[in-house]
Structure formats: structure tokens, C-alpha cells
Amino acid sequence: MAVPSPTIEILRPPAERMRSVAEIAARHSGDVDREGRFPQEAVDALKAERLMSVMVPKRFGGEGLSLLETAELCTILGQACGSTAMIYAMHQIKASSLVSHGGSSPWHAGFMRDLVDEQYLLASATTEGGIGGDLRNSICAVHVADGRFTLEKDATVISYGLYADAILVTCRRAPDAQSSDQSMVVVKRGDYTLDKTTGWDTLGMRGTCSEGFRLVSAGDAAQIFPQPFSEIAAQSMLSASHILWGAVWFGIAADAVARAQAYVRAAARKQPGSLPPGALRLAEVVAMLQDMKASVVAGVVRYEAAMNRPDALSSMGFAAEMNNLKITTSQRAAQIVTHAMLITGLSGYKNDTPFSVGRHLRDVTSAAIMISNDRILSNTSNLLLVSRFDTSLVN
Amino acid sequence: MRDRIRKLIAERKVVAVDVDTLSDTSDLYEAGLSSFASIQFMLALEDEFDIEFPERMLTRKTFASIEAIDRSIAELIGEQV
Ligand SMILES: Cc1cc2nc3c(=O)[nH]c(=O)nc-3n(C[C@H](O)[C@H](O)[C@H](O)COP(=O)(O)OP(=O)(O)OC[C@H]3O[C@@H](n4cnc5c(N)ncnc54)[C@H](O)[C@@H]3O)c2cc1C
Numbered sequence: 001m002a003v004p005s006p007t008i009e010i011l012r013p014p015a016e017r018m019r020s021v022a023e024i025a026a027r028h029s030g031d032v033d034r035e036g037r038f039p040q041e042a043v044d045a046l047k048a049e050r051l052m053s054v055m056v057p058k059r060f061g062g063e064g065l066s067l068l069e070t071a072e073l074c075t076i077l078g079q080a081c082g083s084t085a086m087i088y089a090m091h092q093i094k095a096s097s098l099v100s101h102g103g104s105s106p107w108h109a110g111f112m113r114d115l116v117d118e119q120y121l122l123a124s125a126t127t128e129g130g131i132g133g134d135l136r137n138s139i140c141a142v143h144v145a146d147g148r149f150t151l152e153k154d155a156t157v158i159s160y161g162l163y164a165d166a167i168l169v170t171c172r173r174a175p176d177a178q179s180s181d182q183s184m185v186v187v188k189r190g191d192y193t194l195d196k197t198t199g200w201d202t203l204g205m206r207g208t209c210s211e212g213f214r215l216v217s218a219g220d221a222a223q224i225f226p227q228p229f230s231e232i233a234a235q236s237m238l239s240a241s242h243i244l245w246g247a248v249w250f251g252i253a254a255d256a257v258a259r260a261q262a263y264v265r266a267a268a269r270k271q272p273g274s275l276p277p278g279a280l281r282l283a284e285v286v287a288m289l290q291d292m293k294a295s296v297v298a299g300v301v302r303y304e305a306a307m308n309r310p311d312a313l314s315s316m317g318f319a320a321e322m323n324n325l326k327i328t329t330s331q332r333a334a335q336i337v338t339h340a341m342l343i344t345g346l347s348g349y350k351n352d353t354p355f356s357v358g359r360h361l362r363d364v365t366s367a368a369i370m371i372s373n374d375r376i377l378s379n380t381s382n383l384l385l386v387s388r389f390d391t392s393l394v395n
Numbered sequence: 396m397r398d399r400i401r402k403l404i405a406e407r408k409v410v411a412v413d414v415d416t417l418s419d420t421s422d423l424y425e426a427g428l429s430s431f432a433s434i435q436f437m438l439a440l441e442d443e444f445d446i447e448f449p450e451r452m453l454t455r456k457t458f459a460s461i462e463a464i465d466r467s468i469a470e471l472i473g474e475q476v
Pocket of ligand 1: 086090123124125126127128131132133134157158159160205208210366369370371372374375376378379
């Protein structure tokens with residue numbers, strides 16, 4: 001069913017619409033986490049508020065929001081429900097690849113218009129059995145004959161795979177291509193079947209429902225992105241992933257700090273005239289939060305300086321900085337939430353108080369393993385054999 | 396110079412295919428050049444030609460083909476004299 005399509009002029013500002021969604025997401029976050037279920041109410045609200053297509057350029061009917069504006073939306077939602085915000089971020093990462101690389105391909109341009117009309121939810125299948133989180137290698141290959149493609153993948157993690165309207169799948173460009181010679185294909189609901197292979201009963205991010213599937217698909221060969229995946233990965237996916245993930249983790253950390261602050265203020269009100277225990281730690285954790293915010297914003301500034309310049313986006317210095325953004329924000333988020341728990345004490349440790357930060361803590365532990373930090377560090381250490389860090393403050 | 400580049404590609408097993416099957420303009424990434432191998436290869440080129448690739452050359456395009464590498468090295472050697 002198509003979501004009724006008001007003209008952009010009568011839509012409220014995106015951040016305001018996202019705050020309405022965040023209220024709904026917050027109401028269900030406990031249940032989503034406990035049951036490990038898909039946050040259907042919040043995703044329905046995202047679609048009703050037409051927030052799925054905000055990054056699509058205006059010429060295709062979208063709102064043309066920048067990565068920074070989109071990151072802000074992820075942060076607003078992250079303060080309400082980590083899983084819902086991560087789902088939204090992962091969707092926008094896929095949308096950013098369409099926006100950066102799909103405009104010149106008639107099929108992908110048409111798909112962007114459909115995304116606006118239908119408010120599709122886009123999922124990602126990069127992780128593969130036998131490859132793991134090594135994004136830049138595939139075992140499966142797309143077969144093309146007579147203008148049609150077929151593609152099968154042992155996709156060991158597809159977040160919200162069962163609830164998505166389309167999946168962007170990486171694979172080798174052809175059956176005889178090398179493992180690093182990859183393409184990306186948009187497969188739409190109806191083009192594919194998913195046979196569940198693994199479940200998602202996890203410590204945190206329980207609502208992303210990132211189950212494993214055997215994906216079998218077929219469709220029009222035009223659904224394959226014309227650019228090699230290496231370009232898509234370097235020029236849109238890397239920066240969008242690390243910035244929008246960072247924005248989600250920042251939102252989760254910020255909400256944990258808000259709870260810690262509420263706890264300290266409540267204590268201060270009970271004992272006027274004295275600084276409550278925890279106040280000093282609160283000052284400390286707010287400084288950490290500010291530091292994390294600076295990292296995300298600096299990442300966006302770095303991205304905007306390179307934006308629209310494929311060479312700059314494909315440079316090693318850029319890749320190293322985007323990698324570091326992920327390392328820093330994933331580590332910081334976990335430190336900040338742990339700190340918030342020290343401040344809130346048992347009230348934070350319990351799951352049923354206004355100061356609970358258990359869900360936050362469990363959600364942010366996923367950050368370090370969402371593409372393992374060790375894998376990213378080893379990739380960066382390789383880059384640093386030739387690339388030097390840019391020591392200017394303004395690139 | 397292109398012969399020396401070819402020799403290095405073969406010696407260091409930079410790509411997954413026989414270097415003789417590649418033309419000067421063949422895409423090395425399509426021939427299996429990985430990000431890890433490309434950096435090891437850059438270090439080997441720096442050593443072989445006694446050069447240092449500046450930051451602006453550290454992009455995929457610089458190392459996309461034998462011809463592209465040849466052009467970059469020629470530019471760097473030209474700058475030195
Ligand atoms: C919440 C969440 C949602 C996700 N959603 C999706 C999705 O929608 N689609 C999708 O495709 N994937 C998804 N993933 C999977 C993700 O993209 C990674 O594939 C996954 O996190 C595994 O990455 P990895 O590198 O740790 O695993 P593996 O590659 O299996 O590595 C396992 C372990 O080996 C070590 N290791 C591996 N390589 C190296 C190296 N080079 N150097 C040092 N150590 C190394 C690390 O300790 C690593 O943890 C999701 C993951 C999470 C946590």
C-alpha cells in the first residue's frame with residue numbers, strides 16, 4: 001500500500017517529525033528489547049512521517065537532506081530506542097548509496113522515486129558465510145543472461161530481513177570474477193525468497209532482528225548498480241556507515257547521560273546545599289559525551305570537504321579517518337554508558353526505574369563488533385604504512 | 396619502466412592472474428588486487444623506484460592499471476630532477 005504523498009511543502013521539519021516518531025519508539029523500546037521483536041509501531045510511524053526518503057534528492061521527489069541532517073535524525077531516534085535508530089541508520093546507509101550512485105542509472109533513479117512514493121525500508125546483505133564482516137570480498141556471484149540476473153547468497157546477517165521491502169546485496173560481478181571484484185544488486189520484495197538459517201537472540205540491539213538467511217533472487221539485470229562495489233563502498237558506504245552508526249551510538253550514550261543527570265539532580269534536590277555523590281562523575285561523563293559529539297561532527301566536516309570528489313572520497317587518508325571515527329565512537333559510547341551506570345548505581349542497573357541504563361549498555365556493546373574493531377584497526381594499520389595523518393585543523 | 400612494474404607485480408604476486416595476460420590498461424582491481432596487496436605493492440614500488448607517493452596519489456585510481464602506475468611514477472621521478 002502506498003503511503004499518501006503530501007507535497008514536501010506541507011511536511012513539518014524533519015527533526016520535528018522524528019521527535020514524534022521517537023515518542024512512539026520510546027514507548028515500545030522496553031518491549032522490543034525484552035521480546036527481541038521488530039519495532040513495527042516505530043517503523044510504521046517513520047513511514048507515515050515520510051522519513052524513509054529524506055535523503056533522496058528533490059528531483060526524485062525526496063527532501064535532499066544532507067548526511068549531517070540525517071545523522072541528527074538518527075541521534076534523536078537513538079535517544080528513544082537503540083534498535084529502531086540502528087534500523088533507521090542502516091536503511092539510510094543503503095539510501096545514501098542509491099543517492100550517490102543511482103542517479104545516472106534509469107532503473108535506480110526509478111527505484112528512488114518508488115522509495116519516495118512507497119516509503120520502502122531497505123536492508124543490507126554484505127556479510128556472508130565463509131567471509132564474515134570482510135565487506136570487500138564475496139564468495140557468491142551474480143549470473144547475468146538475456147537481460148536477467150540470478151543471485152544466491154548465504155547471507156548470515158540481514159537485519160530486519162523479513163520486514164524489508166528491498167535488500168541491497170553484494171556479490172562477485174560474475175561467476176569468473178575475483179573475490180574482490182564485486183557488484184551490488186537491488187533485490188525487491190517479490191524478487192527474492194529468504195530461508196532462515198540463524199536466529200538473533202543477542203545481548204543488545206535485540207530489535208534489529210538481524211537473522212541469517214539463504215537468499216535466492218532473480219530479476220532485471222538493470223537492478224545491478226553500474227559502478228563496481230569498490231567505488232560504492234569507498235565513496236558512500238564507508239562514510240555513511242561510520243557517521244550514521246556514530247550518530248546512533250551518540251544518541252544512546254546521550255540518553256544514558258540524561259538519565260544519570262536526572263538521577264544526580266534528584267539527589268541534589270533532596271539535599272539542598274551539598275553536591276551529591278555522582279556530581280563530579282557527571283561532569284566527567286558530560287565531557288566524554290561532548291568529545292564523542294566532536295568526533296561525529298568532525299567526521300561529517302571531513303566528509304563534506306571530500307563530498308562530490310570521488311578521488312578525495314577514495315583516498316587512503318579519508319578511509320583511515322572514517323575508520324578511526326568508528327573506532328573512537330564505538331569505544332566512547334561503551335565508556336560513557338558504563339560511566340552513567342556508575343552514577344545511577346543500582347537504580348541504573350535495575351531494568352524498571354526511570355534511571356535504567358541496562359538496555360543502553362547492552363545496545364552499545366554491539367558497536368565494537370559491528371564490523372569488528374580489530375578488523376578495522378588492522379585495515380587502518382595497513383593504510384598507515386603509506387598514508388600520513390592530516391595534521392591541519394581545517395582540511 | 397613498465398617492464399619493471401610488471402616484474403614487481405609477478406614477483407610480489409600482487410594480482411590473482413598471470414601478469415602476462417594483463418594489458419597495460421587492464422584493471423588491476425578486476426585482476427584481484429586487494430586493498431592489502433595494493434599497499435604492499437605501493438611499498439615495493441617506492442623501494443624499487445626510490446620514490447615516495449604523496450598523499451594526493453594515494454587513491455585507487457593511481458594504482459588501477461600498469462599505465463596509471465607508470466604515469467604516476469614518471470611524474471614523481473620528473474619532480475625529483
Ligand atoms: C547490530 C548488528 C546489525 C548487523 N546488520 C547487518 C546487516 O544488516 N547486514 C549485514 O550484511 N551484516 C550485518 N551485521 C554484521 C556485520 O556487518 C559484521 O559482519 C559482523 O559484525 C561480523 O564482523 P566481524 O568482522 O566481527 O566478523 P568476522 O569477520 O566473522 O570476524 C570474527 C572475529 O575475528 C576477528 N577478526 C576478523 N578479521 C580480522 C582482522 N582482519 N584483523 C583482526 N581481527 C579480525 C575479530 O575478532 C572478529 O570479531 C550486523 C552486525 C550487528 C552487530
